[in-house]
Each structure stands twice: as structure tokens, then as C-alpha cells.
Amino acid sequence: MKFCDILLFKNMSEQEITQMNKSKFMKKRIYAKNTHIYHMGDVIDSVGIVLSGNVIIENIDIWGNKSIISYANEGEIFAETYALSQTPMMVDVVCAECCEILFINLKNALKPENSNQQSAYAFGSKKSCSFTKNFLHFIKSSAYKSSCLSVGRIGKSRFYRL
Secondary structure, eight states, rough: OOOOSSSGGGTOHHHHHHHHHHHTEEEEEEEEETTTEOTTTTOOOOOEEEESSSSEEEEEEETTOOOEEEEEOOOEESSSSHHTTTTTOSSSEESSEEEEEEEEEEEHHHSSSEEEEEETTSOOOOOHHHHHHHHHHHHOOOTTTTTTEEETTTTTEEEEEO
């Protein structure tokens, strides 16, 4: 799958995508079938986009019973809630088959260049924040996402209004 085929990169110029790639906000990895991408308890700062193959989001309870929570197929995003909230993952993400995954480090990609310019992002120009707009739209339009992301911890909850 090419970047231009992914909704997240819609309306972005080749120059912006190249600049983002050179800034090391993105990295690609290939995983074998049944390989864990993320483990329960991991604190992550990157979302994953499935470029080929598909992944399973699963939960294993204290008795060892496995429950499949969701799937992410080619072109779909996963782990965005955990990357935004910086809370330990409560699920495992496992390759259902050989997969190529694009990781985008949100901690760096969504960071303003400086505090005075809220619309200027580290990889983009002052006039462009296509990635951020696309990212928010991508999450809001996902069939399995709600308009308010929340991750709860004992005594604390974090909410991200989109």
C-alpha cells in the first residue's frame, strides 16, 4: 500500500511526506505471523498503520483465556488511544499474518515547533497542518471509534475530545 492510498496522508504533498519521513517520525517494520507488535503493559508513543496483512487486538485474562477485541486490516490504524494517552496498554497487538506496519511517533509528529505557533507542526510548514487534520478526521470517522476517546486508570481518567 502506498502512502497516497492511506486516508491519513490525504491532501499532503509528496514534499510533506518526504519531510516527515526524513524527520524520523515514521518507520516501517515487517513482522512474521503471530509476532507481538505491542504487549499488554507497554507505554507507547507511536500509532501503527497496517500497510499489508492484518493484526489482531486481543486480551488475555488472568486464567489465560484469549478474547479478540478487534482487527486492523490493510490501511487501518491501531493503538492511537494508547499513543495519545501515554497509559499502559491493556491489550496485546499480534500479527494475524505476515505484516508490514508503518509507525508514526505522535509525541513528535503532533508537537508544535514552538509554543507561539499552534498551527505549525514540526514536520510541516506554517501554512500546512494536513497531517493533524487528517489524523483527527481518521480517528473520528473510524467505525469502531467514538467521538470521545477515554482511557481509564484507577483514580484517573483522561479524555481526548476530537
